[in-house]
Amino acid sequence: MPWFGDIFIPYLTDRDTDITKVTIERNFVDLPPQVFDRNAELEAGSYTAILTDLYHERNENLSEQTDAVLSMAARHATEFPYDESGITGHLLVHDPTITITESELIRPAELGLRFMSDDDFIPAIVGTADAISDEFDASPKESIVPIPEAVENVSDYLNGESITPIASIESEEGTIDYYLYDDVRNVISYENPNDDYSSSERIGPVRTFDADSERVYLDLKTLDAGTKMDNGIVRFEQRADVGELSHYDDGWDTIGETSVGVGSEKGHLSNIGNYESTISFVTGGDEYDISMCKGFPVVRCELDGMTDFSFDIEHEPLTLIEDGGYYYAVEDSQGNDIVLVRSSTDGSFNHTDAQVSVDGIDDETLYTFIIGIVPDELTVGDFSRYLYNQGYWKRSLAER
Amino acid sequence: MLEIGDVEIPIVGTIEVGATAEYEEIQPINNDHIGLKHEHEPLEIAVAGFINEHVHSDELSLLEQRQIIRSLRSSDITDNDIEILGNKGHLLVDNVDFTDNLDSKIVDAVEIEGRFLPWPKFYSDISLTNGDE
Numbered sequence: 335m336p337w338f339g340d341i342f343i344p345y346l347t348d349r350d351t352d353i354t355k356v357t358i359e360r361n362f363v364d365l366p367p368q369v370f371d372r373n374a375e376l377e378a379g380s381y382t383a384i385l386t387d388l389y390h391e392r393n394e395n396l397s398e399q400t401d402a403v404l405s406m407a408a409r410h411a412t413e414f415p416y417d418e419s420g421i422t423g424h425l426l427v428h429d430p431t432i433t434i435t436e437s438e439l440i441r442p443a444e445l446g447l448r449f450m451s452d453d454d455f456i457p458a459i460v461g462t463a464d465a466i467s468d469e470f471d472a473s474p475k476e477s478i479v480p481i482p483e484a485v486e487n488v489s490d491y492l493n494g495e496s497i498t499p500i501a502s503i504e505s506e507e508g509t510i511d512y513y514l515y516d517d518v519r520n521v522i523s524y525e526n527p528n529d530d531y532s533s534s535e536r537i538g539p540v541r542t543f544d545a546d547s548e549r550v551y552l553d554l555k556t557l558d559a560g561t562k563m564d565n566g567i568v569r570f571e572q573r574a575d576v577g578e579l580s581h582y583d584d585g586w587d588t589i590g591e592t593s594v595g596v597g598s599e600k601g602h603l604s605n606i607g608n609y610e611s612t613i614s615f616v617t618g619g620d621e622y623d624i625s626m627c628k629g630f631p632v633v634r635c636e637l638d639g640m641t642d643f644s645f646d647i648e649h650e651p652l653t654l655i656e657d658g659g660y661y662y663a664v665e666d667s668q669g670n671d672i673v674l675v676r677s678s679t680d681g682s683f684n685h686t687d688a689q690v691s692v693d694g695i696d697d698e699t700l701y702t703f704i705i706g707i708v709p710d711e712l713t714v715g716d717f718s719r720y721l722y723n724q725g726y727w728k729r730s731l732a733e734r
Numbered sequence: 735m736l737e738i739g740d741v742e743i744p745i746v747g748t749i750e751v752g753a754t755a756e757y758e759e760i761q762p763i764n765n766d767h768i769g770l771k772h773e774h775e776p777l778e779i780a781v782a783g784f785i786n787e788h789v790h791s792d793e794l795s796l797l798e799q800r801q802i803i804r805s806l807r808s809s810d811i812t813d814n815d816i817e818i819l820g821n822k823g824h825l826l827v828d829n830v831d832f833t834d835n836l837d838s839k840i841v842d843a844v845e846i847e848g849r850f851l852p853w854p855k856f857y858s859d860i861s862l863t864n865g866d867e
Contacts, residue, residue: 408755431751434750555821617859
């Protein structure tokens, strides 16, 4: 009963793969025939599985399991480390199929895939720092990428040198390390641990749940008020009138609420991935996207149609720590450093005993706001700069 | 029973759902092959069912049911709203196949193939008739 990264499939009944190698034979007039081998193609085939809610490690129902399997076509192969019966590597699933029959107990599934052996490929993350906007100078242009502490041999893939994290943070499922990258393309590779090859994908991935607390893996489901995102460090529940942010610190604690509600608007999962996911609410007249990243104790809101953006703090009173121009940091009465990062010079930061806000923005302009907790091991200024310069992450499988 | 817009499929046997992402394999001369997976495409759906006079809610004849189901191929996608696996959206119908069952005058097999465009990712400005919207 294997884990495919963060996806659990109750029963795998068959594995049918093969490796094709093209051989070319050439005849010559004055020489004996020569045979040439091309490089072998990637191992290809299909896995056959059974979905059932009679047995599931997370008690997911058939609908959730179906959503999970279909989402494998939309997810990167690095999300599916697989280790079973001595077969170790990553699965590039490009053709999952599920059959719904009259049975309400089981659903057969088939995964068309390519297998990327651990002998030939290692997982990597390509990070390129870039500013959210050019309205502020948040130099040096650097950011951090989170990688679970459980992995091994984290290295700069291009020069082969081992790299060390600059800080770490505790999530509900384990420790996550932060590795620095800059605005030149950085390729950071790592190795999944032999004793639990797929576990790194279950440490702090971004998980989305609908209003009924059912897991959402793909863009099929209609999302509305009550939708939640969770990365094991922060949890964001988007309600009709506000968005509630909670933080994990040996238990979940509400930090505060954003002023943005969705009313009766509907949305969908527009960006799908363990490292970053986005929910887009699209049926109202205004733009509103909520994004969360693995390992970051923040939520990012991209929106228009507002004249101010505010965050009401749960544990008042709060005191100002720093106004950095593009970021505003306060400390609540529990000692949490809370930061609000903005993308535009429009409006101005403000705070009261119980609220931090950006007031006086244009309701026809699209803005990005990032709100959350500053990790203990990072300064307010550095963390804000990393958020502002996060740029682009791209997962990859690099050749050994 | 399954409803596609105003069209009723009285009896549904199986529904096959597939998500496909186009795959390419690059074959460098001196290196291992590289696999590339592109963006996933809209869900492919194949519904295998039966038309039947007695079960149809409007008791349409087999001929009438055939005609109305065949019209799915030419109808506007925004008329083909559907709820499938609990998800709401529209169905772009690619193919409708009927199997003449000479043993029966009251039931015929039908297979409908198409692509499911989930709502509100697609056509968010349109209300759905099948479902809460």
